[in-house]
Amino acid sequence: xxxxxxxxxxxxxxxxxxxxxxxxxxxxxxxxxxxxxxxxxxxxxxxxxxxxxxxxxxxxxxxxxxxxxxxxxxxxxxxxxxxxxxxxxxxxxxxxxxxxxxxxxxxxxxxxxxxxxxxxxxxxxxxxxxxxxxxxxxxxxxxxxxxxxxxxxxxxxxxxxxxxxxxxxxxxxxxxxxxxxxxxxxxxxxxxxxxxxxxxxxxxxxxxxxxxxxxxxxxxxxxxxxxxxxxxxxxxxxxxxxxxxxxxxxxxxxxxxxxxxxxxxxxxxxxxxxxxxxxxxxxxxxxxxxxxxxxxxxxxxxxxxxxxxxxxxxxxxxxxxxxxxxxxxxxxxxxxxxxxxxxxxxxxxxxxxxxxxxxxxxxxxxxxxxxxxxxxxxxxxxxxxxxxxxxxxxxxxxxxxxxxxxxxxxxxxxxxxxxxxxxxxxxxxxxxxxxxxxxxxxxxxxxxxxxxxxxxxxxxxxxxxxxxxxxxxxxxxxxxxxxxxxxxxxxxxxxxxxxxxxxxxxxxxxxxxxxxxxxxxxxxxxxxxxxxxxxxxxxxxxxxxxxxxxxxxxxxxxxxxxxxxxxxxxxxxxxxxxxxxxxxxxxxxxxxxxxxxxxxxxxxxxxxxxxxxx
Amino acid sequence: xxxxxxxxxxxxxxxxxxxxxxxxxxxxxxxxxxxxxxxxxxxxxxxxxxxxxxxxxxxxxxxxxxxxxxxxxxxxxxxxxxxxxxxxxxxxxxxxxxxxxxxxxxxxxxxxxxxxxxxxxxxxxxxxxxxxxxxxxxxxxxxxxxxxxxxxxxxxxxxxxxxxxxxxxxxxxxxxxxxxxxxxxxxxxxxxxxxxxxxxxxxxxxxxxxxxxxxxxxxxxxxxxxxxxxxxxxxxxxxxxxxxxxxxxxxxxxxxxxxxxxxxxxxxxxxxxxxxxxxxxxxxxxxxxxxxxxxxxxxxxxxxxxxxxxxxxxxxxxxxxxxxxxxxxxxxxxxxxxxxxxxxxxxxxxxxxxxxxxxxxxxxxxxxxxxxxx
Numbered sequence: 001x002x003x004x005x006x007x008x009x010x011x012x013x014x015x016x017x018x019x020x021x022x023x024x025x026x027x028x029x030x031x032x033x034x035x036x037x038x039x040x041x042x043x044x045x046x047x048x049x050x051x052x053x054x055x056x057x058x059x060x061x062x063x064x065x066x067x068x069x070x071x072x073x074x075x076x077x078x079x080x081x082x083x084x085x086x087x088x089x090x091x092x093x094x095x096x097x098x099x100x101x102x103x104x105x106x107x108x109x110x111x112x113x114x115x116x117x118x119x120x121x122x123x124x125x126x127x128x129x130x131x132x133x134x135x136x137x138x139x140x141x142x143x144x145x146x147x148x149x150x151x152x153x154x155x156x157x158x159x160x161x162x163x164x165x166x167x168x169x170x171x172x173x174x175x176x177x178x179x180x181x182x183x184x185x186x187x188x189x190x191x192x193x194x195x196x197x198x199x200x201x202x203x204x205x206x207x208x209x210x211x212x213x214x215x216x217x218x219x220x221x222x223x224x225x226x227x228x229x230x231x232x233x234x235x236x237x238x239x240x241x242x243x244x245x246x247x248x249x250x251x252x253x254x255x256x257x258x259x260x261x262x263x264x265x266x267x268x269x270x271x272x273x274x275x276x277x278x279x280x281x282x283x284x285x286x287x288x289x290x291x292x293x294x295x296x297x298x299x300x301x302x303x304x305x306x307x308x309x310x311x312x313x314x315x316x317x318x319x320x321x322x323x324x325x326x327x328x329x330x331x332x333x334x335x336x337x338x339x340x341x342x343x344x345x346x347x348x349x350x351x352x353x354x355x356x357x358x359x360x361x362x363x364x365x366x367x368x369x370x371x372x373x374x375x376x377x378x379x380x381x382x383x384x385x386x387x388x389x390x391x392x393x394x395x396x397x398x399x400x401x402x403x404x405x406x407x408x409x410x411x412x413x414x415x416x417x418x419x420x421x422x423x424x425x426x427x428x429x430x431x432x433x434x435x436x437x438x439x440x441x442x443x444x445x446x447x448x449x450x451x452x453x454x455x456x457x458x459x460x461x462x463x464x465x466x467x468x469x470x471x472x473x474x475x476x477x478x479x480x481x482x483x484x485x486x487x488x489x490x491x492x493x494x495x496x497x498x499x500x501x502x503x504x505x506x507x508x509x510x511x512x513x514x515x516x517x518x519x520x521x522x523x524x525x526x527x528x529x530x531x532x533x534x535x536x537x538x539x540x541x542x543x544x545x546x547x548x549x550x551x552x553x554x555x556x557x558x559x560x561x562x563x564x565x566x567x568x569x570x571x572x573x574x575x576x577x578x579x580x581x582x583x584x585x586x587x588x589x590x591x592x593x594x595x596x597x598x599x600x601x602x603x604x605x606x607x608x609x610x611x612x613x614x
Numbered sequence: 615x616x617x618x619x620x621x622x623x624x625x626x627x628x629x630x631x632x633x634x635x636x637x638x639x640x641x642x643x644x645x646x647x648x649x650x651x652x653x654x655x656x657x658x659x660x661x662x663x664x665x666x667x668x669x670x671x672x673x674x675x676x677x678x679x680x681x682x683x684x685x686x687x688x689x690x691x692x693x694x695x696x697x698x699x700x701x702x703x704x705x706x707x708x709x710x711x712x713x714x715x716x717x718x719x720x721x722x723x724x725x726x727x728x729x730x731x732x733x734x735x736x737x738x739x740x741x742x743x744x745x746x747x748x749x750x751x752x753x754x755x756x757x758x759x760x761x762x763x764x765x766x767x768x769x770x771x772x773x774x775x776x777x778x779x780x781x782x783x784x785x786x787x788x789x790x791x792x793x794x795x796x797x798x799x800x801x802x803x804x805x806x807x808x809x810x811x812x813x814x815x816x817x818x819x820x821x822x823x824x825x826x827x828x829x830x831x832x833x834x835x836x837x838x839x840x841x842x843x844x845x846x847x848x849x850x851x852x853x854x855x856x857x858x859x860x861x862x863x864x865x866x867x868x869x870x871x872x873x874x875x876x877x878x879x880x881x882x883x884x885x886x887x888x889x890x891x892x893x894x895x896x897x898x899x900x901x902x903x904x905x906x907x908x909x910x911x912x913x914x915x916x917x918x919x920x921x922x923x924x925x926x927x928x929x930x931x932x933x934x935x936x937x938x939x940x941x942x943x944x945x946x947x948x949x950x951x952x953x954x955x956x957x958x959x960x961x962x963x964x965x966x967x968x969x970x971x972x973x974x975x976x977x978x979x980x981x982x983x984x985x986x987x988x
Contacts (some may be wrong), residue, residue, distance in 0.1 A: 028637075060963045161630055255739060258768070259771060260773045262772035264773040265772045265774070266771070267774075268774070483902050551937065571891075571897065571900070574888075575891055575895070575897040575900075578891075578895075591889050591893055592733065592891035594885070594888055595730075595892065596734050
């Protein structure tokens with residue numbers, strides 16, 4: 001496959017028609033391609049002078065997203081292998097990765113130096129200073145740059161950009177050079193380092209660019225974590241490859257959903273990379289913002305990292321009148337492999353679409369190629385498939401067979417060539433796009449002195465795809481509650497790996513061998529929390545009342561239907577709707593409730609609230 | 615120079631500043647220009663707007679009980695509005711301004727909207743500055759529309775330079791001017807008026823055409839000003855609510871009020887109709903109350919009261935007729951029922967405007983006698 005090399009890309013940023021464009025707009029801060037080009041060339045000389053050579057493994061762990069993006073590209077352009085560690089990672093996990101990666105240097109936030117015990121480290125260490133609050137130009141003019149520079153140590157980033165010269169021309173980086181190593185889960189033992197070469201990375205960037213139809217005018221929105229492949233690769237790296245702009249207007253939190261949706265119009269976003277959890281929250285809290293994706297520039301939402309529920313997929317597309325591209329891939333395949341959409345040829349809602357620029361096969365347990373609709377393990381082969389696990393030949397051999405990557409996912413393929421994931425062979429939970437090995441969490445819970453035993457597993461969840469659930473048995477007489485255990489775990493695990501539910505039990509169901517029977521445990525929990533069938537009846541009745549009041553077929557109504565989308569929802573029909581609901585459910589709404597009842601969803605919520613009160 | 619010309623001239627530097635200044639300052643020249651404009655033309659209005667902006671914001675911000683705070687803000691705005699509408703300022707010897715303070719009708723209704731939306735907990739996160747920018751928005755001060763805080767706040771966040779939108783804004787201003795000057799002033803108020811004057815006074819045709827003239831002129835003037843407001847807002851990257859959407863294509867009275875002075879009818883539906891409906895469960899009464907508020911918002915007089923009630927009755931009749939067996943029969947019998955509906959609606963609107971056009975009840979009665987050959 002023809003793809004651009006890192007040297008070609010980095011040199012293109014200095015071209016006249018590119019350099020004035022924005023490479024990134026992060027929290028209202030713009031960063032041009034000229035600035036990126038200068039930074040990359042300067043850092044190249046700096047790395048050279050520091051004795052680093054192509055293939056040197058250097059840890060990158062920086063909280064500031066823009067600094068992370070610039071440094072990631074700088075390391076790629078110099079052939080330095082990025083060993084990415086999330087700055088939120090606990091000391092134990094960071095230490096384990098550093099040890100396993102045999103790191104030859106560090107580019108990390110200043111505060112991590114002490115936290116990770118690197119104060120006396122004699123090798124290459126470039127601390128990254130916290131970004132200074134941005135001042136206006138007037139302020140900058142009034143206060144000399146010298147004074148500002150004096151406030152930050154010279155041997156730190158970004159100060160070195162001012163004190164180091166730039167290299168005249170970047171060297172070619174051989175395609176077999178490792179671009180980065182990302183470590184999979186593992187806090188107390190055995191994280192596996194996924195090695196991605198320049199060939200893997202840049203061939204896949206070419207695939208992504210062509211399939212998403214990215215061009216220099218595109219605007220890519222990606223607010224995902226940069227220490228996951230979907231955040232950094234489908235964000236600043238993909239933008240840089242296409243000389244387009246990467247936008248990260250905010251850190252995601254629910255109260256800022258309106259700002260995120262408004263950023264799509266404001267920034268002329270053409271592609272939005274999101275995880276199903278964010279799509280779920282946008283759908284749930286995006287009322288009155290339904291037109292957010294209906295702009296002249298917007299092309300598609302790209303759903304990555306985890307399985308998207310069919311119901312969410314359809315409801316989101318219906319509500320926001322846009323198209324979701326469902327991407328299936330692994331850290332081991334850079335980012336994607338299968339794409340469902342945006343083109344009609346690869347789109348079948350509910351599936352993962354078709355393999356693009358790679359080969360796929362499904363093998364049954366007997367090791368034979370599966371027939372259409374027959375389940376088996378999905379395997380992949382292509383230029384983007386990783387080199388192997390770093391210093392872990394056994395794990396590599398287990399995952400690869402004759403150049404085929406065993407994904408560990410069970411899938412079926414239909415007669416038209418569309419693939420669908422049906423289950424998982426390996427024990428892993430994907431919650432909000434984050435891969436979690438339940439054993440890892442169980443191990444950490446076991447370190448609590450009051451815990452006798454525990455088991456963790458995944459549970460289906462509308463928002464997160466899967467939710468991590470921990471079942472815990474405490475020592476006899478021990479006083480331990482969920483909040484205390486969560487506090488304990490918070491100090492030892494990343495926030496995304498904290499169990500969403502903690503259940504305390506007298507004992508865990510076990511088989512003859514003494515192993516915890518997860519299926520029995522799951523059934524026990526399901527029994528406890530079986531959905532109330534009354535809720536379904538209530539929803540049906542609200543729909544029936546709406547259909548009657550607004551003289552519309554019930555099939556045309558859904559939770560998203562509202563006073564703007566239903567033609568017959570005028571003032572008098574509103575009264576009819578209210579009276580029908582009051583009669584049926586034998587309740588009387590308050591004036592405030594009648595005033596806010598402008599959608600089926602709000603009607604359901606209000607009736608549900610009254611029923612709970614009763 | 616008219617007030618409109620002042621507003622337009624004042625908006626030129628403000629619009630330029632809204633794109634040139636650093637982003638955090640871009641929207642501040644507008645409230646400053648509004649304050650300067652009001653200070654010059656209507657200082658009392660500036661004082662009222664400033665005071666009520668601050669009190670309404672802080673009452674709702676630091677409330678102990680949301681319902682009480684909402685009621686206080688609504689009562690404050692309604693009391694000031696009624697004080698001036700009822701002419702109490704004249705009776706008390708306050709002759710600082712001869713008419714109701716400029717823009718009061720609009721900004722007091724905007725403040726009530728803000729308070730009720732706070733009560734419904736539908737307001738987005740915002741600060742006093744956002745509220746000031748919303749209320750001190752010069753394009754909509756003079757003749758509305760009563761644009762919504764949520765929409766304004768959203769546009770403040772997402773506005774961006776868009777050459778197409780800017781050009782559309784200029785077009786809308788031009789259309790507005792054409793409506794006011796060419797269609798309203800020149801064709802209707804000058805040529806048609808002269809023609810009517812040439813007819814025999816009190817003849818059927820003269821009375822009919824005069825009712826048409828008044829209705830058409832009211833539309834061209836009001837819709838023209840609204841169009842300029844929409845256009846000026848678009849120049850700054852704001853999409854404010856459209857106030858008119860081809861009202862003379864309406865097929866029934868509900869349809870008419872979804873097309874005529876949309877922002878006010880929306881306001882009345884949200885803040886009069888629904889609360890009264892919630893309290894009484896009687897849609898007919900809620901419609902009468904809404905139309906009364908809508909009518910008396912223009913002017914507190916017996917003419918507007920009768921006009922409002924007549925429209926409320928017409929809307930209620932339409933609701934009773936809609937989906938009835940009688941309607942089905944009529945539709946089956948009359949192939950041109952839509953055209954008939956349009957004709958009836960237009961004539962009802964036109965004849966109801968006679969209530970607002972004439973100087974006194976004697977003239978109103980005479981006009982109806984002429985029209986009905988009595």
